[in-house]
Amino acid sequence: MRLKLKTFANVVSGVYVRECPTGDIRCLQVKDLLMASPETTACRVEFVGKLSNYLLKKGDLLFAGKGTTYLCKKFDWDFIAIPSTTLYSIRLNTNIVTPEYLCWYLNHPSVVAVVKTSQVGTGTPMIHKGTLENLEVVIPDKKKQRQIVELSSLQDRERRILRALAEKRAQLTNQILINELKEK
Numbered sequence: 001m002r003l004k005l006k007t008f009a010n011v012v013s014g015v016y017v018r019e020c021p022t023g024d025i026r027c028l029q030v031k032d033l034l035m036a037s038p039e040t041t042a043c044r045v046e047f048v049g050k051l052s053n054y055l056l057k058k059g060d061l062l063f064a065g066k067g068t069t070y071l072c073k074k075f076d077w078d079f080i081a082i083p084s085t086t087l088y089s090i091r092l093n094t095n096i097v098t099p100e101y102l103c104w105y106l107n108h109p110s111v112v113a114v115v116k117t118s119q120v121g122t123g124t125p126m127i128h129k130g131t132l133e134n135l136e137v138v139i140p141d142k143k144k145q146r147q148i149v150e151l152s153s154l155q156d157r158e159r160r161i162l163r164a165l166a167e168k169r170a171q172l173t174n175q176i177l178i179n180e181l182k183e184k
Helices: 049-054 097-107 109-116 130-132 142-183
Strands: 003-004 009-011 025-028 042-044 061-064 071-076 081-083 087-092 137-138
Touching: 009 130, 049 081, 061 097, 071 137, 087 097, 087 109, 087 130, 097 109, 097 137, 097 142
Parallel strands: 025 081
Antiparallel strands: 003 137, 009 087, 025 042, 061 071, 061 087
């Protein structure tokens, strides 16, 4: 089945709020989504009533709509946050698709390539909300969605293991070489 994103999800643009070091909620930016602990890197903002419409819930997706890194990340943290203007929040309004699958789909290189063809602007490229809302999403059955997400997760794990292995191999090789020098 192919459906436009807007038929099964609400897309909301992020909000601009001034930073307040003593603020009680976090304002997430693209750079925070790339970090291991976004709760420590995200700036703090003071909660005001207008922000209640922007509060993120577990399972919401954050899509980077400005810049050159079009990534999607599932909000799955235990802190109160809102998206900055560089992000769109995507909240599913049906259960025909899982957040994990949609996140995988929006991060797929072929989908990112399609999204990039619609970017506007030269200094800081961006994707319009309407472009994202009208993006066609291929939605398989729930079993296939789970399989895709599981396989993707295993691929990510394999990549991390191979990277760690390469680092250890380089350390070992360097130690052998330095030991050779010390012996002469």
